[in-house]
Amino acid sequence: MIPTFVFVHGSGSAAHGWSATQREMAARGHRTLAIDLPGRGAGFTRAYYEQDLETFAAEPSAVRGLTAADFIAAVVDTVHLVRRHGPVVLVAHSFGGLPITAAANALPELIDHLVYIAAQCPVNRAPGEYPALPEWSSSALFPATAPLLVGDPAVRGFLRVNWRGADREQREALRNAIAAEFTEDEFLTVMLTSQPDEVFWLTGPEWDHRAGKDSWGRIPRTFVKLTEDRSMPLAVQDLYIAEGDALTPDNPFDVREVKSSHAGFFRKPAELVDILDELSGRAGAGAR
Template structure:
């Protein structure tokens, strides 16, 4: 049976990010589905478009009412639906690692393989604690994003980022942090579709998602290290791998390296698809 690859995007992103990857996968004969996590499109208002920042900063967001369960549910639902057609391979980027980890804990028997593409895979602690760890110290992401935050996430209950308001110097800093190998024109394609509003997941007991040994740990899992990643440094990626391997030493990560920044592969997906295509061969024709 042919597997279905279910793609889960990262923070500030959407299913649209996987378009080029899906096109390349389709050319190789693969079946894919890209999910929109909840709240996509929140913040794309007239005030945001016209850069009326006073109005935009004061606008409410549906993100303030969303919970971790709201993010996990569509992943579980998608797996349950497409599983009827054959094995399911879950592929997540960045923040998307949290909902696929939670889904793996909930329905391990329905998932053929998990693929973490420089994605979060918490094992030993709350997901937000990793962002405060020494491994994150060299990340260029938070310094580049700082000038674009609007409001106080702790007070408003969500994160709001004014992507459209970035000037040339700020865009250069963002490009260096997120997709340094892209041209400015290519990076603008990323910025124009980036989501202004995002859920606040760094704190809160409800976001304490961790890989479970007897659930997540039953599923074969792959980690694709992005070797030029300046947002989630290699030290962070390697920590997730090491903790996962310590949790399930008899089922360690299958590790691959991809020469890419945190998001550059979205515009140039050929090598990623080669890796995923190789995984499909190892999956075989049936399920576990």
């Protein structure tokens, strides 16, 4: 049976981030669907585009009030939709690992494979506790984004990052953290399409959806390590893998590597698609 690959984006992104990957997948005969998580795909406000900073700082957010349940439901509903056509492979990048882990807990019998691309996979602690661990200390992402935060996310209830307002030095710090192999001009595309608002998932028990041994742990899974990642260091990726393997030693991660920064593979996805191409046969043969 032919599987459907469902792509789930990370923070600051949307379904369009997978476009090059989907083109490569389509060229090889695969069926794919990239979804917008709640609050995504609506574009930008005029205040953000024109850098009317006073208005931008004060205006409401499309993600305010959204909960973990909303994000999980988006993935669960998609699984139900595409499962009618055959096996389902969930592929997540970065933050997208959180909703696919929760969806796997809810629907283990409907998901045939999980793929984490330098994606969060909480097992032993709440998702928001991981960034405080020593493994995250070398991440270049947090210091690069800190100067661009608008307001206090703990007060506002969401994160707002003024990507468009970054000066050249700040853009260089972000490029180093997110996609160091991009040229300065190539990285401008990332900056101009990044979504400014994100849910504040770092706190609150509602986001505490950890991988479950008897649900998530039943599903075959792959972790694609991004070996040049300066946003989610290799030590963090290895930690998620080790915790998952310890939870279900009889069903460990199939670990692969792609030489890429945190976002570089989006521009040149062939190496990732080689891996997904191989997994397609497994998912189809093992369909439940």
